[in-house]
Amino acid sequence: MSLEEIIYGSRDIRNFLKLFSEQNCNKVIKATLLLGMYRLTEISERCGKSVANLSVQAIEELAVVAH
Numbered sequence: 001m002s003l004e005e006i007i008y009g010s011r012d013i014r015n016f017l018k019l020f021s022e023q024n025c026n027k028v029i030k031a032t033l034l035l036g037m038y039r040l041t042e043i044s045e046r047c048g049k050s051v052a053n054l055s056v057q058a059i060e061e062l063a064v065v066a067h
Contacts, residue, residue: 003060 007013020028040059044051 001064003063006064 017025017028040054040062041051043062044054
């Protein structure tokens with residue numbers, strides 16, 4: 001399953017976003033994106049790598065595995 005399929009088809013993501021009003025949805029998405037970026041940095045540093053050295057494919061694979 002591709003990353004796009006997970007995002008668009010994820011019941012978890014839809015249910016998560018339903019917890020917030022439509023007015024706050026964009027803010028929640030942006031804040032969640034930042035949290036994800038910080039978490040990715042933590043994971044890569046634990047593996048002794050810099051986020052800058054991760055390929056797009058590696059990041060996508062991490063996201064799919066985390067799903």
